[in-house]
Amino acid sequence: KTSMTLGIRTVAATLNEKRVDPELAETTILRGIQLYKEICKAKVASKLIDIYDNKPKVQSIKVSLEFITNRLGVDIPLSFVKKTLETLGFTVSVKNKHDDLIVSVPSWRTHDVTIPEDIVEEIARIYGYHKLPSLIPTGDLPQPSPQADQLHWESVVKTALKYWGYYENYTYSLVSQEMLTKFHQNPDNYLSLRNPLTQDWVYLRQSLIPSLLQSVSNNQDKANTLNFFEMANVYIPRKGDLPEERLVLTIVKTVNTFFEIKGVLEAIADQLNTTIEVKPTSTVEFLQPTVQAKVAVNGENIGVIGQITPEIQINFGLKENVAVVEIDFEKLVKHATKDKTYKPIPKYPPIIEDFSFINQKQIPAALILKAAQQADKLIHTVTILDVYQNKLTLRVSYLNPQKNLTDADVAPVRKKLVEDIEKLGLELQGEIR
16 A cells, blocks of 8 residues: 555565465575575574464365366366366365365465365466366356346436436435434434444434435525435334335425426436326425325335425525425335337327316315316326416316317317316316307
8 A cells, every 4th residue: 555655666565465475484584594605604503493373274175176177167187186286386185085175275375265266266277268168157047136227227317317407415324413303303213323423423314304404504505496316225223123224315406396396206207117196195294284295106105295394494594495305216116117108199289278277275286187187088188387376277188199179079078177177176267168
């Protein structure tokens, strides 16, 4: 390490990085005595005394001829194996009629010959790699790593978020008591270190949101809006066992942008070729009761979406409202697929109309969209165009892939659409034809 730091290459550095022979001292002193006698005409005054308390034991490796031939794929005579190893400085003894070999490793090879496969390598390089047959492997094919798909989808999501204008954060896995208190969490429910280096790194996090809120607080004076995300593990305590590690994706966006961050979540689902459901709820403590929902895929809850409560925003010193998404990424990936379905571009153009409703009862948008979509098979898409106070504007497109639609075709569908939505408790602004 010192040699690399100073940029000085020496013979000593080369030798020591390969680890020198621990038995070299005796050879060295004998050579020194020989040179004294030859050059200086010196005479030996006493016997050589060797005090060597911690002399390393000679390492022995058991290997069979069958093991060597199976690994190399070619029959090699026992005589060749024995002669080759002895020539290289090894001591070889044949244990029994099954050609089991006990190979004693010379001191200068102690650190790089430690397992039977190392003995096979010695035989192979002397025998000649070019002589080994090229054969197709037999038996079970190696299976891909179970994490290969997850790593693929991690890359897909991170790349997508990057191009959508989000900055990736890397925060510490440990959080402070102060941060948990600001997030209205009880530190007693978290795993803590016995010997923390500082008071800022004490508890293993169970959510990425506090760390990202702190990042927003630290950077809010540098930009009008901040878009951050992080994909990392959280640590859930388990009694009498190590904590459960979960890979979580968390996205935060400043300013009142619940619908925008919901759109980002839906776009992520599109990248994974799956569909998410957003179910309104009011049970998540750190989110505003009227601006929060659970995120589900195929009926399985995988996370939450919503807007941080004003109290927590004040605790973190946030100047703008913050919308967040936190999902269990491993659960989401289970529903992802690389298979895509081709849908041809419609031959006939759609008819597009906008409807404005008064949503006095604050009916969840998901229920409204579902009712509108199921009103008739001619309804191609339904999207929310605008929301202002208790007013909601929907954009509806009608499409028949077999022909051009006329107003006569659309009129009964339009009437049923409005009726189904008004049954939920909404009121249409204006009249329909």
